[in-house]
Amino acid sequence: xxxxxxxxxxxxxxxxxxxxxxxxxxxxxxxxxxxxxxxxxxxxxxxxxxxxxxxxxxxxxxxxxxxxxxxxxxxxxxxxxxxxxxxxxxxxxxxxxxxxxxxxxxxxxxxxxxxxxxxxxxxxxxxxxxxxxxxxxxxxxxxxxxxxxxxxxxxxxxxxxxxxxxxxxxxxxxxxxxxxxxxxxxxxxxxxxxxxxxxxxxxxxxxxxxxxxxxxxxxxxxxxxxxxxxxxxxxxxxxxxxxxxxxxxxxxxxxxxxxxxxxxxxxxxxxxxxxxxxxxxxxxxxxxxxxxxxxxxxxxxxxxxxxxxxxxxxxxxxxxxxxxxxxxxxxxxxxxxxxxxxxxxxxxxxxxxxxxxxxxxxxxxxxxxxxxxxxxxxxxxxxxxxxxxxxxxxxxxxxxxxxxxxxxxxxxxxxxxxxxxxxxxxxxxxxxxxxxxxxxxxxxxxxxxxxxxxxxxxxxxxxxxxxxxxxxxxxxxxxxxxxxxxxxxxxxxxxxxxxxxxxxxxxxxxxxxxxxxxxxxxxxxxxxxxxxxxxxxxxxxxxxxxxxxxxxxxxxxxxxxxxxxxxxxxxxxxxxxxxxxxxxxxxxxxxxxxxxxxxxxxxxxxxxxxxxxxxxxxxxxxxxxxxxxxxxxxxxxxxxxxxxxxxxxxxxxxxxxxxxxxxxxxxxxxxxxxxxxxxxxxxxxxxxxxxxxxxxxxxxxxxxxxxxxxxxxxxxxxxxxxxxxxxxxxxxxxxxxxx
Numbered sequence: 001x002x003x004x005x006x007x008x009x010x011x012x013x014x015x016x017x018x019x020x021x022x023x024x025x026x027x028x029x030x031x032x033x034x035x036x037x038x039x040x041x042x043x044x045x046x047x048x049x050x051x052x053x054x055x056x057x058x059x060x061x062x063x064x065x066x067x068x069x070x071x072x073x074x075x076x077x078x079x080x081x082x083x084x085x086x087x088x089x090x091x092x093x094x095x096x097x098x099x100x101x102x103x104x105x106x107x108x109x110x111x112x113x114x115x116x117x118x119x120x121x122x123x124x125x126x127x128x129x130x131x132x133x134x135x136x137x138x139x140x141x142x143x144x145x146x147x148x149x150x151x152x153x154x155x156x157x158x159x160x161x162x163x164x165x166x167x168x169x170x171x172x173x174x175x176x177x178x179x180x181x182x183x184x185x186x187x188x189x190x191x192x193x194x195x196x197x198x199x200x201x202x203x204x205x206x207x208x209x210x211x212x213x214x215x216x217x218x219x220x221x222x223x224x225x226x227x228x229x230x231x232x233x234x235x236x237x238x239x240x241x242x243x244x245x246x247x248x249x250x251x252x253x254x255x256x257x258x259x260x261x262x263x264x265x266x267x268x269x270x271x272x273x274x275x276x277x278x279x280x281x282x283x284x285x286x287x288x289x290x291x292x293x294x295x296x297x298x299x300x301x302x303x304x305x306x307x308x309x310x311x312x313x314x315x316x317x318x319x320x321x322x323x324x325x326x327x328x329x330x331x332x333x334x335x336x337x338x339x340x341x342x343x344x345x346x347x348x349x350x351x352x353x354x355x356x357x358x359x360x361x362x363x364x365x366x367x368x369x370x371x372x373x374x375x376x377x378x379x380x381x382x383x384x385x386x387x388x389x390x391x392x393x394x395x396x397x398x399x400x401x402x403x404x405x406x407x408x409x410x411x412x413x414x415x416x417x418x419x420x421x422x423x424x425x426x427x428x429x430x431x432x433x434x435x436x437x438x439x440x441x442x443x444x445x446x447x448x449x450x451x452x453x454x455x456x457x458x459x460x461x462x463x464x465x466x467x468x469x470x471x472x473x474x475x476x477x478x479x480x481x482x483x484x485x486x487x488x489x490x491x492x493x494x495x496x497x498x499x500x501x502x503x504x505x506x507x508x509x510x511x512x513x514x515x516x517x518x519x520x521x522x523x524x525x526x527x528x529x530x531x532x533x534x535x536x537x538x539x540x541x542x543x544x545x546x547x548x549x550x551x552x553x554x555x556x557x558x559x560x561x562x563x564x565x566x567x568x569x570x571x572x573x574x575x576x577x578x579x580x581x582x583x584x585x586x587x588x589x590x591x592x593x594x595x596x597x598x599x600x601x602x603x604x605x606x607x608x609x610x611x612x613x614x615x616x617x618x619x620x621x622x623x624x625x626x627x628x629x630x631x632x633x634x635x636x637x638x639x640x641x642x643x644x645x646x647x648x649x650x651x652x653x654x655x656x657x658x659x660x661x662x663x664x665x666x667x668x669x670x671x672x673x674x675x676x677x678x679x680x681x682x683x684x685x686x687x688x689x690x691x692x693x694x695x696x697x698x699x700x701x702x703x704x705x706x707x708x709x710x711x712x713x714x715x716x717x718x719x720x721x722x723x724x725x726x727x728x729x730x731x732x733x734x735x736x737x738x739x
Contacts, residue, residue, distance in 0.1 A: 019059055019060075019084050020055060020056065020057050020059060020084075021055070021056045021059045021065075021079060021083060021084055021088060022053065022054070022055050022056075022087050022088065022351070023053070023054055023083075023087055023088030023089060023090060024048075024051070024052045024053050024054075024087065024088075024089055024090070025037075025048050025052045025054070025067060025069075025090045025091075025092060026052060026089070026090070026091050026092070027069075027072060027091070027092045027093075027094060028094070028227065030052075030225065031048075031051050031052025031053070032048060032052050032069060032072075032092060033048055033049065033051075033052065034047050034048060034069065035047060035048040035052070035054075035067055035068070035069040035072075035092070036066075036067070036068045036069065036103070036105070037054050037056065037065055037066070037067055038065070038066045038068075039056060039058075039059070039063055039064070039065055039066075040063070040064040040065075040066060040076075041060070041063050041064070042058055042063075042408070043408065044056070044057075044058065044405055044408065044410075045105065046403070046405070049348060049354065051288075051291060051292060051294070051348070053292075053348075053351075055351040055352065057405060057406075059079055059084060060079070061079060061080055061081055061084065062078065062079065062080075063078070063079045064076055064077070064078055064079075065077045065078075065079060065088075067090055067092060068101060068103065069092060070097050070101060070102075070113055070116050070117075071094060071095065071097045071116075071120070072092040072093060072094055072095060073092065073093045073094075073095045074101060075090060075092055075093075077090060097116060097117045097120045098117070098599060098602065099114075099117065099552075099555065099556055099557070099558055099597060099598075099599040099605075100555045100556065100599075102114060102117075102552065102558065103510045104507060104509075104510055104511055104512060104513045104550055104551075104552050105507060105510065105513070106461060106465075106466040106505050106507050106513070107505075109199070109200070109201050110513055110550045111135065111200075111550065111560055111595070112197075112198070112199055112200065114550075114558055114560075114595075114597055115133060115134070115135065115198065115200075116197070116198075117597065117599075117605065117607075118133060118597075118607055118640075119133055119198060120642070122638070122640050122650050122652060122678075129192065130187055130190065130192055130195070130198075130220065131149065131151065131187065131218065132636070132654070133198050134153075134198070134200045134216075134218055135593070135595055135609035135636070136153060136154065136202070136593060136609050136610075136611040136634060136636070137151065137152070137153045137164075137218075138151070138152040138153070138631065138634055138636075138654065138656055139151055139152070140152075140702045140703040140724070141702060141703070141724070142310075142311060142702065142703035142724035145266070145268065145274060145276050145306055146188070146276060146278070146304045146305070146306035146308075146333070146334055146335075146336065147160075147180070147186070147308075147334065147368065148160040148161065148180075148184055148185050148186040148187070148188075149187075150703050151164055151185070152629075152631045152634070152656070153202070153215045153216055154202060154203075154215045154216065154564070154566065154589065154591055154593075154611065154613060155566075155589040155591055155611075155613030155614075155615040155627070155630045155631060155632070156214075156215045156589070156615075156630065157627075157628070157629035157630055157631075158183075158215060159181055159182075159183070160178075160180065160181050160183060160184045160185055160186075161173070161174045161175075161183035161184055161185030161212060162181070162182055162183040162212065162523060163183070163212060163214040163215040163523055163542075164183075164185075164212060164213075164214075164215050164216055164217065164218060165209050165210070165211065165212040165213040165216075165217040165218075166185045166187065166212075166217070166218050166219070167217075167218075167219045167220070168187070168189075168190055168219070168220045168221075168222065168300075168340075169220070169221060169222055169298060169342055169344075170219075170342070170344070170358050170360070170397065171340055171342055171360050171362065171395075172211075172393075172395070172420065173185045173186070173187060174211065174212045175364070175391065175422075176211070176422055176449050176451075176524060176526075176527070177422065177424060177427070177447045177449055177526045177527040177528065178366075178389065178526075179366055179368070179387040179388060179389040179427050179428070179429070180366070180368055180387050182523075182524075182525065182526045183212050183523070186336065186338070187220075188278060188280075188302060188304060189280065189300050189301075189302035189338045189340065190220060190222075190280075190300075191244065191260050191261075191262045191280050191282055193230075193232075193244050193246065193260065193262075194222045194223055194246070194260050194282055195220050195221070195222060195223075196221050196222060196223040196224070197220075197221040198218070198219070198220055198221075199218070199219035199220075199221065200216065200217065200218045200219065201216055201217055202215065202216040202546070202562075202564070202593070203215070203216060203517060203519065203521075203544040203545075203546050203564060203566065204499070204501075204519045204520060204521025204522075204542050204543075204544045204566075205501050205503055205517040205518070205519040205544065205546070206501070206519075207414070207455045207456070207457040207470030207471070207472050207499075207501050208399075208414065208416065208455060208457065209521075210451070210453050210455075210472060210474055210499075210522075211451060211474070211522065211523065211524050212523055212524075213521045213522075214521045214522070214523050214542035214544070214566070214568065215542075215566065222282065222284065222298070223258075223284075224256070224284065224286055224296065225248075225251065225256040225258060225284075225286060226246050226248055226258045226260075228248070228738045228739065229245075229246060229247050229248055229738065229739050230244075230245070230246045230736060230737065230738045230739075231243075231244070231245045231246075231736065231737055232244045232245075232734060232735065232736035232737075233734070233735055233736075234691075234732050234733070234734040234735075235732065235733055236691070236730065236731050236732025236733060237269075237729075237730050237731055237732070238266055238267050238268050238269055238730070239265075239266060239267045240264075240265070240266035240267075240730075240732060241264070241265050241266070242262065242263070242264040242265075243262065243263050244260070244261070244262045245260065245261050245262075246258060246259075246260040247259055247260075250285075253288075254287065254288045255285070255286060255287045255288065256285075256286045257283070257284065257285040257286070258283075258284055259281065259282065259283045259284075260280075260281070260282045260283075261279075261280065261281045261282070262278075262279070262280040262281075263277075263278070263279050263280075264276075264277070264278045265277045265278075269325055269725075269727060269728055269730070270309045270325045270326075270327065270330075271309070271323065271325050271326050271327065271330075272307065272309050272326075272327050272330035273307065274306055274307055274308065274309075275305070275306065275307045275333075276304075276305070276306040276307075277304065277305055277306075278302065278303070278304040279302065279303050279304075280300075280301070280302045281299075281300075281301045281302075282298070282299070282300055282301075283298070283299040284296065284297070284298045284299075285297045285298075292347060292348035293345075293346070293347040293348070294345070294346045294347075295343070295344070295345050296342075296343070296344040296345075297342070297343055297344075298340070298341075298342040298344070299339075299340070299341055299342075300338070300339065300340035300342075301337075301338075301339050301340075302337060302338055303335075303336070303337040304335065304336055304337070305333075305334075305335040306333050306334060306335075307330070307331075307332070307333035308330075308332040308333045308334075309325070309326070309327035309330050309332065310327060310328070310329060310330075310332040310370060310371055310372075310724075311372060311703070311705065311707070311722040311723060311724050312324075312326065312327065312328055312722060312723065312724075312725075313328070313374075313707075313709055313711070313718070313720060313721075313722050314720050314721045314722070314723065315718060315720060316328060316711065321711075324699065324725045325725055328371070328374050328711065329371040329374065329382060329384065331369065331371075331384065331434050331435055332369050332370055332371055332384070333368075333369055333435075334366070334367050334368035334369055335367050336364075336365065336366045336367070336368075337364070337365055338362060338363070338364045339362065339363045339364075340360060340361070340362045341360060341361045341362075342358060342359075342360045343358065343359050343360070344356075344357070344358040345357045345358070350402075352402055352403045352404070353400070353401070353402040354400070354401050354402070355398070355399070355400050356398070356399045356401070357396070357397065357398040357399075358396065358397055359395070359396040360393075360394070360395050360396070361392070361393070361394055362391075362392070362393040363391070363392055364389075364390075364391040364392075364393070365389070365390050365391070366387070366388065366389050366391075367386070367387070367388045368386070368387045368388075369384060369385070369386055369432065369435050370384070370385055370387070371383050371384045371385070372705075372707055372709070372722070373707065373708065373709040373710065373717075374709050374710060374711055374712070375709075375710050375711060375712050375714075376708065376709050376710040376717050377431075378431070378439070379710070379712070381431075381433045381437075381439060382433065383431070384431065384432050384433060384434070384435070385429060385430065385431055385432065385442075386428070386429070386430045386431075386432045386435075386438075387428070387429055388426065388427070388428050388430075389424050389425075389426065389427040389428070390424070390425045390426055391422060391423065391424045391425075392422075392423045393420065393421070393422050393423075394419075394420070394421045394423075395418065395419060395420040395421065396418060396419055397416055397417070397418035397419075398416060398417055398418070399414050399415065399416035400414070400415050400416070401413065401414040401415075408461075408462070408463055409460075409461060409462050409463075410459075410460075410461035411458070411459070411460055411461070412458070412459040412461075413456065413457065413458045413459070414455075414456070414457040415454075415455070415456045415457075416454065416455050416456075417452075417453070417454045418452075418453050418454075419450070419451070419452050419453075420450070420451045421448075421449070421450050421451075422447065422448070422449045422450075423447075423448055424446065424447040424448075424449075425446050426444070426446070426483075427443075427444075427445060427446070427447055428441060428443060428444040428445075429441075429442045429443040429444075430442060430444075441484060443484070443528070444482075444483045444484050445480055445481050445482045445483050445484070445528070446480070446481040446483065447479070447480055447527045447528070448477075448479040448480075448527075449476070449477070449478055449479070449527050450475075450476065450477040451474060451475070451476050451524075452474070452475045453472065453473060453474045453475070454472070454473050455470060455471065455472040455473070456470055456471055457469075457470035457501075458470060464506055464507050464508050465504065465505065465506055465507075466504070466505040466507075467502075467503075467504055467505075468501070468502070468503040468504075468505065469500075469501065469502050469503075470500070470501040470502075471498065471499070471500050471501070472498070472499040472500075472501070473496070473497075473498055473499075474496070474497050474499070474522070474539075475494070475495070475496050476494060476495050476496075476497075476524060476538075476539065477492070477493075477494045478492065478493045478494065478495075478527040478530040478531060478535075478538070479491070479492045479527070480492075480527050480528055480530075480531045491531035492531070493530050493531055493534070493535035493538065494535075495535060495538055495539050497522050497539045497541070498520075499519070499520045499521055499522060499541075500519070500520055501518070501519035501520070502517075502518050502519070503515065503516065503517040503518070503519070504516045504517075510552075511551065511552040511553075512549065512550070512551050512552070513549060513550045513551075514548075514549045515546065515547075515548055515549070515550075516545075516546070516547050517544075517545065517546040517547075518544065518545045518546075519544055520541050520542065520543055520544075521541070521542045521544065522539050522540065522541050522542060523539075523540060523542065523568075524538065524539055525537075525538050525539070525540070537569070537570055540568060540569035540570060541568075541569050542566060542567065542568045542569070543566070543567045544564065544565065544566045544567075545564065545565045546562050546563070546564045547562065547563050547564075548560065548561050548562030548563060548564075548593070549561055549562075556598060556599045556600060557596075557597070557598050557599075558596070558597045558598075559595070559596055559597075560593070560594070560595040560596075561592070561593065561594050561595070562592070562593040563591075563592055564590070564591055564592075564593065565588070565589070565590050566588070566589045566590075567586070567587070567588045567589075568586065568587045568588075568589075569586060570584070570585050570586050584617075585617050585618060585619040585620065586617070586618040586619055587615065587616065587617050587618060587627060588615075588616060588618055589613055589614065589615040589616075589630075590613070590614045591611060591612055591613035591614065592611070592612050593609070593610075593611050594609065594610045594611075595607075595608065595609045595610075596608050596609075603641055603642050603643055603644040604639070604640075604641060604644075605639070605640045605641075605642065606637075606638075606639050606640075607637055607638060607640075608635065608636070608637030608638075609635070609636050609637065610633075610634065610635045610636075611631075611633070611634050611635075612632065612633050613630065613631065613632055613633075614632075615627045615630040615632070617663070620663065623664055624663045624664045625663065626660040626662075626663050626664065626665050627660070627663075628660060628661055628662050628663060628706065629659060629660070629661060629669060629704070629705070630659060630660070631656055631657065631659050632657050632658075632659055633655075633656075633657035634654075634655065634656050634657070635653075635654070635655040636652075636653070636654045636655070637652070637653060638650055638651055638652030638653060639651055640652075646681055646682045646683065647679065647680065647681055647682075648679075648680045648682070649677070649678050649679035649680055649689075650677065650678060651675060651676070651677045651695070652675070652676050652677070653673065653674065653675045653676075654673075654674055655671070655672070655673045656671045656672055657671040658670055658671045659671070661704060661705065661706035661721060662706045667706040667719070667720060667721060668721075669701070669704040669705075669706075669721065670701060670704070670721075672698070672700035672701065672726065673698065673700075674694055674698060674700055674726065675694070675695045675696055676691075676692060676693050676694070676695060677691075677692045677695045678690065678691045678692065680734075685737055685738045685739060686735065686736070686737050687734075687735070687736045687737075688733075688734070688735050689733070689734040689735070689736075690731065690732070690733055690734070691731070691732045691733075691734060692729070692730065692731050692732075693727050693729075693730040694726065694727055694728055694729050694730060695729070696729075697728055697729035698726075699725070699726075699728075700725075700726035701721075701723040701724070701725060701726060702723075702724050702725065702726040702727070703723065703724045704721050704722070704723045704724075705721070705722050705723075706719060706720070706721060706722075707719065707720075707722040709722065
């Protein structure tokens with residue numbers, strides 16, 4: 001009996017020593033979200049919520065808790081009895097992001113953290129640069145700077161967004177059934193300086209990403225609050241001027257508010273002035289209702305107008321009819337605007353269970369004048385077309401999430417529902433002359449498209465493994481009213497699609513992650529295509545698989561690699577420029593992604609990414625199975641200097657190899673190698689900088705298409721490369737101040 005009593009009293013202190021601990025992480029007096037918290041004894045890890053709070057189980061006196069967050073110094077706290085009885089308060093100090101801070105863990109998108117260093121060392125300074133921050137993603141502009149960029153990723157010519165899902169603060173950017181093309185994604189409403197984080201993933205492996213997530217997705221998160229006011233002025237070649245201001249309106253423990261605005265004008269390098277102008281404004285208000293509940297209101301507004309010289313035929317330049325920066329029809333151009341209203345609500349139902357909701361409204365209008373074929377269809381008036389739409393988009397999403405941990409095992413889930421409704425009035429394609437005279441309406445109608453979706457995403461952690469599985473359900477309703485027919489009729493189709501995902505991550509150490517990802521995504525078709533084809537092949541699926549690794553070789557060297565495959569089912573594509581339905585068959589793409597980051601010194605940083613892709617149409621004969629404009633080989637990289645005796649800057653390059661412009665490679669789109677540079681000097685609260693695009697003034701073609709066209713005096717049409725010239729040497733000076 002004495003023996004059992006002795007054993008009981010001996011074990012009681014031990015049993016009582018394993019307890020829970022709660023705490024909050026701050027930075028500059030503000031709670032910090034997504035801070036990694038790890039117990040060095042148990043190797044269990046969690047992260048802070050939007051209120052900076054965290055809860056840990058299985059805690060003992062003497063445990064070491066390691067707090068780490070990108071851009072802040074890592075801090076270690078030793079747990080004592082007072083911490084366990086009370087609430088732990090941890091303050092992190094801001095520092096430059098360094099590769100030494102990066103810990104490889106079981107995150108599905110570890111590469112996001114590494115790319116955050118790229119962004120710090122080479123901040124985004126223009127709307128065109130935003131998407132270029134995603135490794136392996138290329139863009140091209142071919143309409144005077146006002147139109148959405150053409151996108152290339154993983155062997156896809158994504159056009160303006162058909163196979164990459166893009167969002168800003170959860171607001172979808174891709175426009176369904178757009179007047180210019182399906183998935184049209186205009187990011188110019190974003191002020192680059194307000195971007196706090198870039199989220200991305202390649203392939204169709206993400207349950208919370210729906211329509212257009214085949215080649216991948218990109219998400220941008222704007223800052224919830226700003227630390228200080230700032231103003232910048234920028235002036236350079238081609239009479240380019242840009243100014244940006246960010247101003248705190250409110251900053252208390254319970255609420256904060258700021259406004260940011262930007263104005264940009266330029267004539268561009270073309271012989272006919274672009275007369276480009278764009279105005280942006282962003283306002284954000286954040287209110288902490290209570291300790292575990294928060295409300296955020298965000299407003300965006302942007303408007304833009306421009307003239308364009310358009311794409312030009314290679315023969316016109318070769319024959320000396322025009323220069324590389326000349327035009328066949330310089331009456332092209334357009335105007336567009338967008339207003340977004342976003343309300344976000346977050347509430348913790350328990351210490352770990354969270355309910356996140358958002359609702360948004362977007363008003364958007366678009367008008368574009370183009371001429372791709374010159375005098376092919378109309379030898380008298382020319383082939384100018386007008387594309388127009390007036391759109392209202394409504395949407396909401398609610399997600400319930402929770403996490404459970406027990407020793408070295410854990411379970412987390414996200415379950416969400418959402419709705420998106422697009423009402424597009426007077427969407428039209430017309431033949432016009434000189435932007436003023438209406439010659440003929442080719443298409444004119446009203447589109448109503450509804451997408452209801454739900455998803456469940458689960459994560460099981462056991463030891464060094466994480467199994468991520470999920471299922472997504474999407475329902476689409478397509479309605480179209482053709483205003484060119486006499487009798488009123490609503491043409492309607494609907495469709496369900498299921499998208500399962502399964503990913504396995506193995507992290508044996510904090511320096512190595514191995515992953516295998518599989519999933520099915522989809523890309524919806526234009527409503528006008530759907531009703532024209534009686535609902536056939538309207539939600540073609542994409543089947544993807546990735547096998548790869550992220551390896552932190554040393555504290556200063558990180559390497560990543562992935563072997564991937566993507567199969568896309570047959571689809572019908574609405575070609576907005578021509579007003580026709582164009583079918584395409586099944587395609588497959590196989591490729592390799594490689595990336596390297598090296599930081600030999602605290603102020604010196606090298607990075608590089610390369611992608612090789614083998615892309616083919618499946619049902620076409622050999623030699624005629626190439627996918628037009630699909631990039632085969634791309635490389636991006638550079639070297640950046642940060643905070644070296646008050647200097648910062650870098651040299652960055654991008655290489656796009658030659659690629660087929662048509663199915664048999666008889667017409668080739670030439671590749672290019674372009675280098676940009678910037679240098680900045682900071683004195684007190686002022687920063688002075690120089691930005692150079694195309695440092696070596698190479699002649700390059702930013703966008704290219706194999707197009708059949710006819711010039712005014714030609715008897716027969718010619719199919720050849722039509723292109724938009726890339727920007728020549730372009731120098732800008734910049735000064736900014738913080739206060």
